[in-house]
Amino acid sequence: MLKCGYTAFRYISISKLLKNAPAQYVKSYLYTETDGMDLTYFVNYQSEIIARAVQEYIDYIRNIIRTREELTRWFYRSGLLTKLNGRQRDIVLMAISQPGVLFSASEIAERMGVAENTARDDLKKLAELGIMRVLKEGKGKVYTSPKSIRDLKKWHQKKNSVLSTQDW
Numbered sequence: 356m357l358k359c360g361y362t363a364f365r366y367i368s369i370s371k372l373l374k375n376a377p378a379q380y381v382k383s384y385l386y387t388e389t390d391g392m393d394l395t396y397f398v399n400y401q402s403e404i405i406a407r408a409v410q411e412y413i414d415y416i417r418n419i420i421r422t423r424e425e426l427t428r429w430f431y432r433s434g435l436l437t438k439l440n441g442r443q444r445d446i447v448l449m450a451i452s453q454p455g456v457l458f459s460a461s462e463i464a465e466r467m468g469v470a471e472n473t474a475r476d477d478l479k480k481l482a483e484l485g486i487m488r489v490l491k492e493g494k495g496k497v498y499t500s501p502k503s504i505r506d507l508k509k510w511h512q513k514k515n516s517v518l519s520t521q522d523w
Contacts (some may be wrong), residue, residue: 367412372404423448425504433511438484442467443477447486450500451507457490457497485514 356364373380383400387393426448430436439447446463450456463474478498481487486507487498501507 363412367408369404369408372408372411419448419452422451422504426451429504429508433508435484435486435511439480440477442469443481446477446481447500447507450487450498451504454500454502457492457499458487459492459495459497483514485511 356369379400383397386396390396426444427436430439430444445467446458449466450458458478460471460475460478463469463478464471467474467477469477478487478496482489482498487500488510490497490499501510
């Protein structure tokens with residue numbers, strides 16, 4: 356598909372769907388062989404797989420859009436919108452979409468196209484606000500995000516309640 360100019364298929368996984376139902380793939384192939392090499396069965400099955408893969412991709416993109424909208428609303432309501440720059444908000448979105456992944460300053464620097472010190476400062480600020488957590492890894496630090504927006508709100512709220520009790 357890519358060779359024919361369908362560049363969106365760089366992001367769409369057809370092989371995953373084929374692996375999930377190998378028997379159906381084999382059936383479409385066998386029907387073709389046993390019916391005078393009529394490719395209709397095979398083409399029909401492949402078309403259905405492509406349609407499902409495209410729909411899964413569309414659903415994935417819609418979910419990202421919903422997540423971004425929900426995060427933006429929460430940033431606004433919580434007052435974080437004015438405390439975070441666009442890059443930091445993008446880091447949060449990236450982290451939320453990859454729960455459990457550890458992020459280093461060098462990785463963020465490469466992904467965001469900024470200096471490592473800038474990435475480190477961004478991650479540090481996110482940790483200070485209770486949006487990400489710091490973990491020691493060897494001599495350095497890595498950062499992890501919550502698994503969901505609900506967990507993100509809890510982390511932030513917990514961090515703020517600790518900060519407010521320290522203000523006494």
